[in-house]
Amino acid sequence: MEKTVTTVQSNKPIWFFIACWTLFNIIQSATLEIHADEAYYWIYSRFLAWGYFDHPPMVALFIKAGYALFQNEFGVRLLTICCSSIALYVLWLIAKPYRVQPKWFILVVSGMFIFNIYGFTTTPDVPLFLFTVLFFYVYKQYLERDNLKLTLLLALIIACLLYSKYHAVLVIGFTILSNPALLKRKSFWLMAAVATVLFLPHILWQVNHGYPTITYHLFDRSEAGYRIDQTLGYLPAQLAMGGPFIGWFVFYAAFRKRATDPFKRGLMVNAAGTFIFFLLNSLKGIVEPHWTLIAFVPLVILALIYITETDRPYQWLQRLAIINVVFIFTLRTCLVFGPAWIRKVEQFKSYYGFKEWAHLVKQKAGNHYVVMSEGFQNPSKYNFYNNTVTCLSYDARDYRRTQYSLWPIEDSLQHKRIYYVLNRFQQGVTTDTIKNMAGSWYAGWVDDARSYQKVQISCAQKHVKARPGQSLQFYVTITNPYPFAINFANHNAKHPVFLETCFFIHTTPVDVQQADSTFNAIQIPVGKTARYTVKVVAPKQKGLYDLFFSLRTEPFTGSRNSSYIKFTVE
Structure with missing residues (x-):
């Protein structure tokens, strides 16, 4: 007891x-x-x-x-x-x-x-x-x-x-x-x-x-x-x-x-x-x-x-x-x-001011789709505070892929008028400024938006060695994961699309090379693939690079559509 x-x-x-x-x-x-x-x-x-x-x-x-x-x-x-x-x-x-x-x-x-x-x-x-x-x-x-x-x-x-x-x-x-x-x-x-x-x-x-x-x-x-x-x-x-x-x-x-x-x-x-x-x-x-x-x-x-x-x-x-x-x-x-000093601490900033910010962006965008290119964080806050899933995180080539590359949000905004929100000023694109205690953003309208964030470009080569300035060819397979056919034609398109080969050192671009116009003739039905030969010139500076392929459509910065290829210039 x-x-x-x-x-x-x-x-x-x-x-x-x-x-x-x-x-x-x-x-x-x-x-x-x-x-x-x-x-x-x-x-x-x-x-x-x-x-x-x-x-x-x-x-x-x-x-x-x-x-x-x-x-x-x-x-x-x-x-x-x-x-x-x-x-x-x-x-x-x-x-x-x-x-x-x-x-x-x-x-x-x-x-x-x-x-x-x-x-x-x-x-x-x-x-x-x-x-x-x-x-x-x-x-x-x-x-x-x-x-x-x-x-x-x-x-x-x-x-x-x-x-x-x-x-x-x-x-x-x-x-x-x-x-x-x-x-x-x-x-x-x-x-x-x-x-x-x-x-x-x-x-x-x-x-x-x-x-x-x-x-x-x-x-x-x-x-x-x-x-x-x-x-x-x-x-x-x-x-x-x-x-x-x-x-x-x-x-x-x-x-x-x-x-x-x-x-x-x-x-x-x-x-x-x-x-x-x-x-x-x-x-x-x-x-x-x-x-x-x-x-x-x-x-x-x-x-x-x-x-x-x-x-x-x-x-x-x-x-x-x-x-x-x-x-x-x-x-x-x-x-x-939330005293002023704690709102300035980097680890705690995320807790303050974004509810108002999300509503300010919503006032500008109305019921239109919104695209942001600064990681998944702020697009997610916009979606949460407006109880929607109409904001896309554009997974830029200098960032990484996220779940936004798998969700059907991008599918729904194709060829629509979207509101583009950036954390920097972009000439000819951003016309609005949105400010509150959370920070400053710049935004503008994009008509007939076009993006290819989900497209997968695969290549058998994973490690390549080359001499400075050497010409090479990569045989790639381009897969269409969308529930609709896609094409890369620029004729009569408001925003042209480019296939670019990117040489990066970590997140820093070193060299970007554009494929020729034969790429623009590619058309891919739903769930199908297309083959294409990409011509590349090795960087002149010796070193170790990350090479990947990117589809860029103006005014976006370009997405990362392939895995990394370890590229050594020796």
Whole structure:
């Protein structure tokens, strides 16, 4: 009886903490404008599918469910609030058997900056966080009791992990690496089979769309080359994610003791493995601090276990943790009220002024389609705040492809009068200026708009070496993915189209060469292809270039219609 009373008492501070946590997330979610990424994923929910260019579909379902109840920012974030609170409680259920004190759980968890971010911001990381916590909770039980119920439950959670974000592969892989004995369990293979079957719709989506995600991450990304600041910046960013003042101790405590059982070893391998994986990724490009979210789940559990097992008062740590929590709480409160100084911080600008901006653009554009050429962020905000999907993000050649290259928005604006919005002045195009606290934009009307953003140009050659100024030929296949026939004729066309071969060094154009007029004779029926020979002259300067083919229609800057070809001039 005494044990039961102690258990109930120990839960009271946790329930109170989670209630306060939930309430604060509700306030923040209801008062902050939509973030650019959230607006992008909101459009996901308007075009439900088994997959998307950037991510699996779980975030779209989360937003769809919340937005069905509340058609505003709060609705987009509703399930995020719920999932954050559930995840923290399940995290407590994992830590509790190790005699972790509620005081330390509250101080450490509420002081983790990365957990605060995903308490009110809806991205694919939110379901990833929830299902990662659930995975470790059920995995611990599965190690103790190998039965059908836990096997199927873990299979379902693994499938949900994969449907949340591709980083889930790291959780699965490092868990198996930490405990190879799992491979000897018959139930493990049943679990793998069930999870694969559940994830099959997304795999088929990738197959049917030409593996866009895999192609982008493995072949269509141009790296700028190694910069030491990418690696040096990675390390302090991770400490900050663990808590601006206590992050260093969380890392220290988590890896202070050796793992004594398969579950702790799984936690340690997942934490260490994920941080090392992204550290190595910093050698070839920028690593966003939040990409390691899945590592902070095992990290915080290990740190709390260490604090408990050392059985020290840690009064200095308690004071530091309180300062840490107050700092984060103050920062989040400032986000709610939006003082002038915080609106100037680059990471927070996206939360302010764009609702008014979207309405100002709408006043100019009316019911016409809108095209923007500055990434997917602002077009998504325009669509969200005007409850529409009539704004297209033009994926320019110096940017990258996005889900806008797959959605049918571009199909609908062909040969219509559109409103073109830019973040720079363009002579002969922009006649309007739109200004508010979010910034300045320039816009103008384009009659009989014509674009070929979805057209795919493929080439068998992936690596080419040439002498400076050498003439070459590329045999390309041009595919028409539109539900209507296309042609590249310029006769009687208001806006001519050009096929251009682009030599870039990362995002900087070095040389652009235009195909001759024989290209303009090409006509391609629905779903068909055409072959064409492109004549190219190698740059005169020796070096390594990214070559790709681009279709440019005035007044647009040209889209990137092919994968990169690594071009070496030697």
